[in-house]
Amino acid sequence: MVRKGQFLYLLLRYRRKDAQEWTKYEVQNENVFAKETAHFVNCILKKEKPIVDGLDGLRAQEVIDAAYKSCRENCRVEVKKAEI
Helix, strand or coil: CEEECCEEEEEEEECCCCCCCCEEEEEECCCHHHHHHHHHHHHHHCCCCCCCCHHHHHHHHHHHHHHHHHHHHCCCCCCCCCCC
């Protein structure tokens, strides 16, 4: 964790096998559930366009299902886009 002013950041880093330097990411610690809920309410009451729509949710579920299948069967699983 890294503090910058009043904000607390989670510091993530990784290094590829073929790289000399670490790639670093700072993720701000915030109440994302509250932000998500507020956005959902605004989509309903103020007719805002959702940041993530149903198709995005379907795609995410396809990846999750493939990950579970891969673990269960110990094999690679191709993720195909759903036909909409």
